[in-house]
Amino acid sequence: MLACTRRFMFQIPIIALLVTSGLVAAAEDYHVEKDVMVPMRDGVRLATDIYRPMVDGKPSEERLPVILSRLPYNKNGAKSRGAYYATHGYVYVAQDTRGRYASEGVWHMLTDDGPDGVDCAAWIGKQPWSDGQIGMIGTSYFGGTQHAMALAGAPELKTVIPVDAMANMGRQSLRNAGAFELRFWNWIFLNASNGSRAGQDPGTKEVLKEMADQRHAYLQELPTRRGMTPLRLAPEYEDWLISAMENGPNDEFWEQNNIVDAPHKYKDIPVYLVSGWYDSWGGNNTATFMALRPEIKGPVYMIMGPWIHGQQSGYAHGQVSFGKQAAIADQWAWRREWYDHWLKGIDNSVGKADPFKTPVRIFVMGTGDGGKDEKGRLQHGGYWRSELDWPLERTQYTDFYLQPDGGLATEKPADEEAVTQYDFDPKNPVPNIGGNISSANDIMVQGAWDQKGGSHIWNFKNPIPLSARSDVLVFQTEPLTEDLEVTGELEVRLFASSSAVDTDFTAKLIDVYPPSADWPGGFDLNIADGIVRARFRESLKKEVLMTPGETYEFTIKMYPTSNVFKKGHRIRVDISSSNFPRFDVNPNTGEPLNRHRRTVVATQTIHHDATRPSRIILPVIPAE
Structure with a gap:
């Protein structure tokens, strides 16, 4: 394996990306134990994959820090992350959240992920391959499972890097000043058949897929009513969606991951918040930073780029290019720098060099020449800048x-x-x-x-x-x-x-x-x-x-x-x-x-x- 640099790399050719991010790790370099069923406190078992380094042809017996993802999008898709971290001195654990894909139970929107996360962390802490320290990784929904575990105070959790993470849902980005963001209507219509309990039956899955294929027509017939569409075949998904669209106030319905109103509940650990100016959770990312920064010692860091959702490795979104300097080319190496510092105690660039030199790193858009690039996109451009706080004191x-x-x-x-x-x-x-x-x-x-x-x-x-x-x-x-x-x-x-x-x-x-x-x-x-x-x-x-x-x-x-x-x-x-x-x-x-x-x-x-x-x-x- 090629060692991965600890520099924050904004520009790397695609071939270099495949090598340095560990995506070409040989299978003999790591060991995967699939579908370990981990019991929760109520007896429900959650499907879990464990990636460990190989030493002399056998899984390593060394107790190592763990990088954990708890996600609703199928743990089988976490192979590249697992391969990378398992070949760079960590155990990587991927777990299907409750009621999703291979896990048992009934899915609920994030409300189980605090207690389930605590139970998962406690199980990891008892394993012979774990040193009892967990760092979490993940984007969007499984950025939200990081927040859920931090709010639940899992003792083994030592640091998180929530990217475009679900938080403050009754305030902005799901309920937005009382209006409902229909992207989550779309999420439910798509995921009711993918990875759900209902989707395990082929006939039901086909009906739900037909419903998803007709989303434009359903949008023109809003509101979606309880029991009046095929969504009734996936009752937990229908129940959450209709309840969410009927519940406007920022009250107990939206309590899970409400960091802005309860930052004191958040575990005092190092936090690195990541999002973009065009991401659906961008406003919540800055709100979370402003809430946590004075509340916990952390430290709390934040980076905001010119990105859309989950696209930190890109530099052009929509009809606009922000320049190749806008991209974080290696998505795993810069995180590993953070984990190495806080989980292994390595004296590295954290606190010394960008993107870890100052608490805030922002991409200032708009300094391009305004012409067209080779693909006909507006060259809006921009540049990176380090700041001490958010909002900027000199505003x-x-x-x-x-x-x-x-x-x-x-x-x-x-x-x-x-x-x-x-x-x-x-x-x-x-x-x-x-x-x-x-x-x-x-x-x-x-x-x-x-x-x-x-x-x-x-x-x-x-x-x-x-x-x-x-x-x-x-x-x-x-x-x-x-x-x-x-x-x-x-x-x-x-x-x-x-x-x-x-x-x-x-x-x-x-x-x-x-x-x-x-x-x-x-x-x-x-x-x-x-x-x-x-x-x-x-x-x-x-x-x-x-x-x-x-x-x-x-x-x-x-x-x-x-x-x-x-x-x-x-x-x-x-x-x-x-x-x-x-x-x-x-x-x-x-x-x-x-x-x-x-x-x-x-x-x-x-x-x-x-x-x-x-x-x-x-x-x-x-x-x-």
Whole structure:
């Protein structure tokens, strides 16, 4: 085996990646024990694979630290990780979570993964090949199982690296300010037949697969009702989905992995949080960092790249390239550096060199030349920068006000009264084009896109810009006279009223490229977006309907970003009331969530005057 460098490698040719990441490890270098059934406290057994180093043709008898993945996506797919860590001085353990693939029991969304994780860790700690120390690894759902184990306080757990991890689900990224992110509707429709109890029967699996194949049609018939679709054949999946879509408040239903509201429950261990500016859990990654950093000694580190979900080894997403320097080419070696330090006590680059030199590592987007690369993608570019904290201490929070004439400026409007109105028809929602999305399979595109329809958008196939729609209000600056860096958390404060008792308001931040030889029509690049469901305007804990015609102030929390708006570009904010199928569509009727039978067209009034100054608050970073 070739030894793997401990440097954080952003650029490595593909052949080098295959070697240094251990993907070509010979079978004789490690031993795999498959389908060990590990008992939980209630007698349910979870299927577990164990990868160990080979020494002199036999599995090593040495007690070693363990790298653990607890995942719902089939442990058999963890072979490359297992081979890598088993050939680099660790035991690697992969376990199917409860009710998934080869494990017994009934699946529930993360709620079993705290106690199951504790039981799994206790079992590992008693094995002759374990030194009693566990580091966890995994992305998305099995980033969430890391958080679940840390919140449950498993004694053997010594460090975690949650990537794009499920957390704070009632706040943002699953329930998002009261709206439901339909990517998890999509996840359920896809996974009800894959790896589920119901999918073990061939006939049932075929019916559920047919349902999954018709997702576009089912999306147009929302809400999904209990017992009214083939999803009833996978009852635990139907029960969770319908319950989640009916449960808007950030209450006990969403308690599992709620780190923001209970950081004191998190075990005091070293934590490295990983996510991207275009990932569905990006906002929760920064929120988790801000919650844990002052609460535990950790240490707590965070890296944010220009990535979509689970694509840290990539540098181009959607229609945009951020440059090859954006990619983490070797996905296992940099983690091993972390594990070597905290599980083996090795004095290495942790705390001394990037990406471990400072607690925060961010990719600042937007410094490319704006041309086309060899594949026709916008060269938005960017560079890496190390920071001491998040948000950045030198941030200058700057109000950019919506102007009566469609402008966006730092001067507050002088008009005593100014409004813009539009009609929001739930039967004709604004289509989603990119953004912070995962589980997008076939219903959405992820990441950075020109805000223009086309064949790639199933519900907006005509090649026209979103700005052409009458239900999208556009507010933009004059062309910038100098570069402007925006790095941090984003909020829109919107003064608005509606003819409805409940509705939604959405906001999207866009980097407007001017026309050029490569882009004769310019390029409207989505940077961040957000939503608020009006009944949750006062609190995420309690629903309060509106009085039609009364003006309220709404806070739209967008996803965080780091982007340089270059000289000659415009900063643009789009205001509307839907972004489908990123979010479920509000019927405007005020009926209980996911139980409506009617829709009504709502007339929306946006105020942008001296006494009701709607605005976006941008975290501006002064030029050095």
